[in-house]
Amino acid sequence: MHTASSFTRISALAIGIAGVLALGQAHASGFQLREQSVKNLGRANAGSAVMNDDASTVSLNPAAMSNIDKNTVQADVTMIDLDADFTGSGTVLPGTPLARPVTGGNGGDPGDQTFVPNMAAVFPMHGNLEGMTLGVSVGAPFGLKTEYEPGWVGRYKAQTSDLKTVDLTMSASFEMTDGISVGLGLIYERAEATLTKAIDFGSIACATAPGGAANCSPLAPFPFKPQAHDGLFKVEGDNTSWGAVIGAQIAPSDKLAIGVSYRTEIDHDLEGTLDFDTSRAAFVAANPRFANGAGGAQLTTPSILTASIRYGFNDDFRLLADFQQTGWSSLEKVEITRENGIIVGSEDFSWEDTTFLSVGLEYDISDAFTLRGGVAQDESPTNDKSRTPRLPDEDRMLYSIGMSWNVSEAFTVDAAYQRINIDDPTINLPANFAAGEFSSLNGTYSGSANLFGVSAQYRF
Numbered sequence: 001m002h003t004a005s006s007f008t009r010i011s012a013l014a015i016g017i018a019g020v021l022a023l024g025q026a027h028a029s030g031f032q033l034r035e036q037s038v039k040n041l042g043r044a045n046a047g048s049a050v051m052n053d054d055a056s057t058v059s060l061n062p063a064a065m066s067n068i069d070k071n072t073v074q075a076d077v078t079m080i081d082l083d084a085d086f087t088g089s090g091t092v093l094p095g096t097p098l099a100r101p102v103t104g105g106n107g108g109d110p111g112d113q114t115f116v117p118n119m120a121a122v123f124p125m126h127g128n129l130e131g132m133t134l135g136v137s138v139g140a141p142f143g144l145k146t147e148y149e150p151g152w153v154g155r156y157k158a159q160t161s162d163l164k165t166v167d168l169t170m171s172a173s174f175e176m177t178d179g180i181s182v183g184l185g186l187i188y189e190r191a192e193a194t195l196t197k198a199i200d201f202g203s204i205a206c207a208t209a210p211g212g213a214a215n216c217s218p219l220a221p222f223p224f225k226p227q228a229h230d231g232l233f234k235v236e237g238d239n240t241s242w243g244a245v246i247g248a249q250i251a252p253s254d255k256l257a258i259g260v261s262y263r264t265e266i267d268h269d270l271e272g273t274l275d276f277d278t279s280r281a282a283f284v285a286a287n288p289r290f291a292n293g294a295g296g297a298q299l300t301t302p303s304i305l306t307a308s309i310r311y312g313f314n315d316d317f318r319l320l321a322d323f324q325q326t327g328w329s330s331l332e333k334v335e336i337t338r339e340n341g342i343i344v345g346s347e348d349f350s351w352e353d354t355t356f357l358s359v360g361l362e363y364d365i366s367d368a369f370t371l372r373g374g375v376a377q378d379e380s381p382t383n384d385k386s387r388t389p390r391l392p393d394e395d396r397m398l399y400s401i402g403m404s405w406n407v408s409e410a411f412t413v414d415a416a417y418q419r420i421n422i423d424d425p426t427i428n429l430p431a432n433f434a435a436g437e438f439s440s441l442n443g444t445y446s447g448s449a450n451l452f453g454v455s456a457q458y459r460f
Contacts, residue, residue, distance in 0.1 A: 031144050031163070031391060032302075032326060035078035035116045036060060036137075038453035042402015042416030043360025044374025047320030049259030049308035050249060055120035055457065058135035061247035061261035061306065062171035062183025065133040068122045070459040076118045076414075078453035082111030084392060086427075088443015090153050092203060092226045094431050098216050102439050103227055107152035110389070111447070116140050131175040135185075138168055142301050146390060154389045155198035156439045157429055159232070161390040162194040165301065169245065179251040187243040191268045191299060194236045195336075195347075195390070199276070202229040203438035226438065232277040233345070235336050237270030237296040255312040263304040265330055271296040274336070274344060294339040303327035316364040320374075324356040328381035346435070347388065351381035358398070370404040372416075384426050392445040394425035402453075412457045420449040 034045045037056035051057045052067035055074035090102030120137035144163040148154065171185030205224035206215035215222035247261035274295040305325045312318045328351040336345040360374030376398040382391065402416030429441045 031142055031393075033116055033140055033143050035080070035451065035453065036076065036118045036120075036139050036141070038076045038078065038414045038416045038455035039372070039402065039404065041078060041418055041451065041453045042372045042374070042400050042414070043320055043362060044358045044376040044398050044400040044418070045356070046322045046358040046360030046374045046376070047308050047310050048322055048324075049247060049261045049306045050257040050310040050320070052257070052310075053457075055122045055135065056118060056137060056139070058120045058122060058137040058171045059139055059141070059167065059169040059185065059187075059245060061249065061259050061308070062135065062173050062185045062245060063181045063247040063249040063261070064259055065122050065135050065171065065173040065183060066131075066175045066181035066249070068133065069124055071124070072122045072457060072459045074120050074455060074457040076453065076455035078116045078451055079113060080116060080449060080451050081113045082447065082449045083109055084111050084445050084447035085109065086154070086389070086392070086443055086445050088153070088427060088441065090156070090439050090441040091431075092200070092439045093207070093213060093216060094440045096213055098213055098226075100226070102153050102156070102441075104151045104153040104155060105149065107148035107154060107389070110146040110148050110392075111449075112145060112147070114143075114145060116143070133173045133175075135171045135173075136169065137171075138166065140165060141167055144391060146392075148389070154427075154441045154443075155230070156200055156437060157197060157441050158389040159196040159198060160194060161196075162192075163299075164192045166190050171245070179253075181249050183247045183249075185245040187245060187263075187266065188240065189243060189266050189268075189301065190238070190240045191270065191301070192236075192238040193270055193297070193299065194234070196232060196234045199231045199233050199436070200226060200229075200438055201231050202226050204436055205229070207433070207438060231290075232275075234275040234277070235272065235295060235297065235345070236275075237272030239268040239270045239299075241266050241268050243301075257310045259306075259308045261304075261306045265303045265327065266301045268299040268301070269296065270299055274338065289344070295337055295344070297334050297336050299334060300330040302330050318362045320360045320362065322356065322358045322376075326354050326356070326381070329353050331381070347390070348386045349381075349388075350383060350386045352383070354379035354381050360400070368406050370406075372400075372402045372404075374398075374400045376400075380423075380425075382425065384428055386429075387425055387427055388429065389427060389441070392425045392427065392447070394423040394445075396420050396422045410459050412459075414453075414455040414457070416451075416453045418451040418453075420451070422447045422449070 049061035057064040118139035122135040125132040173183035203226040243266035249259040251257040276290040334347040358376030400418040
């Protein structure tokens with residue numbers, strides 16, 4: 001293949017699949033998405049840095065592109081079906097004689113059925129560029145979507161949380177010697193976020209007026225009372241930024257391959273608008289604290305370190321394993337600021353770095369069909385002190401099965417199913433009178449997820 005032709009194909013593909021993802025929903029009910037590959041999904045994401053027949057390695061470990069010896073175009077889509085239920089309660093003005101329960105239901109199921117698409121293409125070079133492989137992919141490595149029913153008991157902590165990221169990754173790999181390759185990819189990432197929650201303007205008015213919280217008593221003549229004059233706060237923002245992924249692969253024999261990759265943090269300065277719906281609280285409409293205007297927030301998508309191994313017991317039976325560390329400690333808190341830098345809200349996360357461990361097996365039952373399965377353990381970055389309803393996450397176990405059908409030498413279809421069992425997360429959020437939050441929220445979630453994926457790959 002001629003070099004100019006390769007770059008032309010890559011450019012055309014990038015434009016086309018970027019448009020496809022822009023029309024789709026590139027988000028899910030979790031922050032980190034590992035659904036770049038349906039093959040990988042079928043073995044519980046084991047072997048993600050040593051894949052030898054999967055174009056999605058463009059973004060997972062560019063060095064492993066050297067394993068692909070034909071032009072390869074691939075499309076994957078995974079449907080994530082998350083179920084979650086909250087049981088608990090809240091208290092307005094906790095710790096005071098006027099404490100009372102927060103009204104409202106359990107919020108319904110904050111999750112939803114969401115489709116996560118990914119596309120990738122790999123092009124081995126020839127002639128003077130023999131040993132170099134180019135690749136491009138468009139995917140959604142991070143996403144968050146939770147939405148509760150209006151008026152639920154936790155409305156003062158969270159209502160809607162929607163984070164979308166779409167990555168365009170352009171990678172190159174170089175085969176240094178037989179069995180040793182290195183790779184580098186540039187990541188162009190777009191992030192969009194929307195966060196909303198209710199504001200108890202009634203509590204703010206009565207508790208901050210002369211006389212203090214005594215105004216909040218049902219018997220007091222003060223006209224504004226807790227939970228009687230709710231408004232809605234909404235912040236929206238978007239940004240594009242750059243990151244990188246680097247990797248290496250060593251295959252000392254036909255049976256063994258070891259791969260390592262590292263994805264950098266990507267910093268985003270989300271710029272957008274702050275909107276305070278004060279339609280039911282006219283007394284604060286003229287208060288500069290609640291004025292609408294430009295604003296945004298800082299967001300960092302975390303670094304990811306992955307180490308993988310693939311071992312073939314024979315030509316038909318393979319063992320794969322993954323160790324992954326995600327640098328979630330970069331998400332200490334998210335501060336919502338006005339254009340002039342004044343902080344109008346802060347979401348405390350205090351997340352910790354996490355590890356992910358998985359083991360998978362593959363068996364070629366014939367030239368046409370391959371079966372696979374796997375199990376994984378995934379830590380949650382959240383904790384019992386600062387966990388919020390925006391992401392009621394906990395440690396989880398993953399169980400996967402999958403299959404490939406080689407329809408012909410050029411065309412392959414894959415399918416996979418993954419079950420995620422999530423430990424029951426707890427919510428223990430106190431009131432923060434200084435920040436204008438006059439209610440607490442305590443309770444427990446129960447939840448699980450089912451993932452269904454299909455993909456198609458064409459080689460030429």
